[in-house]
Amino acid sequence: MTTVAPVTTNPAASAAAATTATDQTQLAGNFDTFLKLLTTQLQNQDPLSPMDSNQFTQQLVEFSQVEQQINTNTNLTTLINQGTSQSGAFAVNYLGKTVTVTNGNASLTNGAANWNYNLGTQAAQTTLTVTDANGNAVYSGPGLTAAGNNTFTWDGRSTNGTQVPDGVYTLQVAATAADGSTVTSSVSSKGVVSEVDMTSGTPKLIVGSMSLAVSDIAGVSTL
Numbered sequence: 001m002t003t004v005a006p007v008t009t010n011p012a013a014s015a016a017a018a019t020t021a022t023d024q025t026q027l028a029g030n031f032d033t034f035l036k037l038l039t040t041q042l043q044n045q046d047p048l049s050p051m052d053s054n055q056f057t058q059q060l061v062e063f064s065q066v067e068q069q070i071n072t073n074t075n076l077t078t079l080i081n082q083g084t085s086q087s088g089a090f091a092v093n094y095l096g097k098t099v100t101v102t103n104g105n106a107s108l109t110n111g112a113a114n115w116n117y118n119l120g121t122q123a124a125q126t127t128l129t130v131t132d133a134n135g136n137a138v139y140s141g142p143g144l145t146a147a148g149n150n151t152f153t154w155d156g157r158s159t160n161g162t163q164v165p166d167g168v169y170t171l172q173v174a175a176t177a178a179d180g181s182t183v184t185s186s187v188s189s190k191g192v193v194s195e196v197d198m199t200s201g202t203p204k205l206i207v208g209s210m211s212l213a214v215s216d217i218a219g220v221s222t223l
Contacts, residue, residue, distance in 0.1 A: 090203075090214070091196045091198075091203035091205060091214055092196055094193040094196070094205050094214075094217070094220065095193055095194075095195075095196060096192065096193065096194075097192070097193055097220050097221065097222060098190055098191070098192050098220070098221045098222065099190065099191065099192075099193055099205065099207060099212070099217045099218075099219065099220050099221075100188055100189070100190050100217070100218045100219035100220075100221075101188065101189055101190075101191075101207075101210070101212060101216050101217065101218060102186065102187070102188045102218045103170075103216060104170045104171050104172065104187045104189075105168050105169070105170050105189065105210060106168070106169060106170075106171065106189035106191070106208075106210075107166075107167075107168060107169075107189075107191055107207060107208025107209040107210045108154070108156050108164070108165075108166050108167055108168075108169050108208075108209065109166055109208040109209065110166065111155055111156040111163065111166070112153065112154070112155060112156065113130075113153070113154045113156065113169055113189075114151065114152070114153050114154075114189060114190070115151070115152045115154075115171045115187055115188070115189050116149055116150070116151050116152075116187070116188050116189065116190075117143070117149075117150050117151075117152060117171065117173045117185055117186065117187045117188075118148060118149050118150070118185060118186045118187075118188075119145070119146065119147050119148065119150065119173075119175055119183050119184070119185050120147065120183055120184035120185065121147050121177060121183050121184075122145060122146065122147045122177070122183075123145040123147075123175035123176060123177060123183045124145065124176060124177055124178040125142070125145065125175065125176050126142060126143035126144060126145050126173065126174070126175040126183075127140065127141070127142060127143065127173075127174045127175075128140070128141055128142070128143040128152055128171060128172070128173060129171070129172045129173075129174070130154060130169050130170065130171055130172075131169065131170045131172065132164070132167070132169055132170075133167060133168055133169075137159075138158045138159070138164050138169070139154065139157070139158050139159050140159055141159070143173065143175075145175070152171065154169070154171075166209055167209050168209050168210050171187050171189075172187075173185040173187055188218065191207035191208050191210065192207065193205045193206065193207055194206055194207070194208075197211065205217070
């Protein structure tokens with residue numbers, strides 16, 4: 001089932017909008033007060049020593065500059081909200097699609113997690129280590145040694161046989177050749193996007209237990 005989490009306004013944009021509205025209210029109040037004082041001064045000025053018009057002209061210019069800055073902030077807030085809405089709409093296109101991530105993470109769901117790892121050349125020995133979200137090693141064991149793509153399916157049991165809870169886990173591959181040199185390797189995993197989470201204001205793709213940014217996606221397929 002594919003779902004989209006409720007969309008909320010970007011918190012930073014909401015704060016900026018609230019600040020701008022307050023600033024506009026204060027500016028309007030100050031400007032009204034300024035006009036009243038100016039009108040009173042003009043009505044009661046000494047005809048033989050009139051007020052210097054440069055002073056209140058400069059004040060009017062300053063009020064205008066502040067108003068322009070507030071309007072600029074308002075426009076920026078609008079652009080931020082539009083950008084968030086557009087990125088959310090774009091992220092929805094991933095719903096139901098199979099995505100590939102290459103950061104080593106995979107979701108352990110119902111006691112099963114799957115990775116693909118690629119060895120640059122034939123290895124004499126390969127060690128697979130699975131770590132939890134805190135970086136603690138929960139499983140370590142031998143892996144396949146053939147050059148090219150290899151798969152690893154983990155049943156969620158630690159090295160001592162204890163079943164670990166579902167969540168996000170990371171696979172690390174250490175492979176060495178017969179001469180003791182290091183064999184280059186890369187790790188990837190795949191999963192189906194089941195939800196787009198917009199509660200933080202930035203779209204997050206939910207794959208099992210993983211929450212991914214769009215920038216984390218290395219590939220997309222419909223399989």
